[in-house]
Amino acid sequence: MSLQNPCALAPFFAAPAKGRQIVAGFSYLQRIRKGATTRAWFPDPFLDRTIEWAAVREFDLLQEADNLMIDDLDIMDMNRTARALNSMRGGGYRVTMISLGYYTKDNTCDDLKILDKKLQEEITRMIHFLYLGEPSQKASAQKASTLKEGLWSCADALPHIAMTLGAQRLYKPEETTREEQVFFKILERIPAQHIIHDVAIGLALPDKTKEKNWVYIADAEKRANAFFSALGQTMGTMINHHMRGYGDRLTPKASSWQRRAAHALTC
Numbered sequence: 001m002s003l004q005n006p007c008a009l010a011p012f013f014a015a016p017a018k019g020r021q022i023v024a025g026f027s028y029l030q031r032i033r034k035g036a037t038t039r040a041w042f043p044d045p046f047l048d049r050t051i052e053w054a055a056v057r058e059f060d061l062l063q064e065a066d067n068l069m070i071d072d073l074d075i076m077d078m079n080r081t082a083r084a085l086n087s088m089r090g091g092g093y094r095v096t097m098i099s100l101g102y103y104t105k106d107n108t109c110d111d112l113k114i115l116d117k118k119l120q121e122e123i124t125r126m127i128h129f130l131y132l133g134e135p136s137q138k139a140s141a142q143k144a145s146t147l148k149e150g151l152w153s154c155a156d157a158l159p160h161i162a163m164t165l166g167a168q169r170l171y172k173p174e175e176t177t178r179e180e181q182v183f184f185k186i187l188e189r190i191p192a193q194h195i196i197h198d199v200a201i202g203l204a205l206p207d208k209t210k211e212k213n214w215v216y217i218a219d220a221e222k223r224a225n226a227f228f229s230a231l232g233q234t235m236g237t238m239i240n241h242h243m244r245g246y247g248d249r250l251t252p253k254a255s256s257w258q259r260r261a262a263h264a265l266t267c
Helices: 078-087 111-126 133-148 159-171 174-189 224-235 252-266
Strands: 020-031 036-041 053-063 091-103 129-132 195-204
Touching (some): 020 111, 091 111, 091 174, 133 195
């Protein structure tokens, strides 16, 4: 896995200029283990515009789990142990921005190119992280292959968003989710050859603080799975628990579960 300084790279979102004009947008922000927030916006007259293209920009910030609660694993208090184990899980953020627009005759001015540059500048300025080149390129290539084969859909390519919006429709009044519904109905109608979907993944680095506790990789005998292995030896067969890592949500198993949930909620 390649670890690179994002400031030293070409922009991780870098669509070639084609005279694109942005007329509508959608944003999704989720702190892992928390609920997501979404927002869609349209211009004021909107219906007189023909939507010809869409661009999806996904950024996943991964945060490594720490084991600072390792001393709270208590064989005599399993409730406390479960809480401590849950706190030693990786976190991070997931940000997705989707733009809709039309083409102009002036190829020298491209709104998407301007937006990509702005995203790169803001993300690298606000967040101290390493760019994971190999996973990013692999994820982007997979999205491009899906688009080329004509198999791209919101529920399959953006299951975390489809699942969130489906859940919102269950519990919120229809008028509060109407803009998002209209936005994704338009997105689903755009031909795959006019959709761009790029993914960037970064690993958050610890900030310099005055705290004495630092995130570190513990020796094998001090990890949570060692605790549960020893517990199993004294109390019988027990599942060997492992701390969930920062990249668990990017695994095929997690994506498959999200896709099934998204399809169930959008039916």
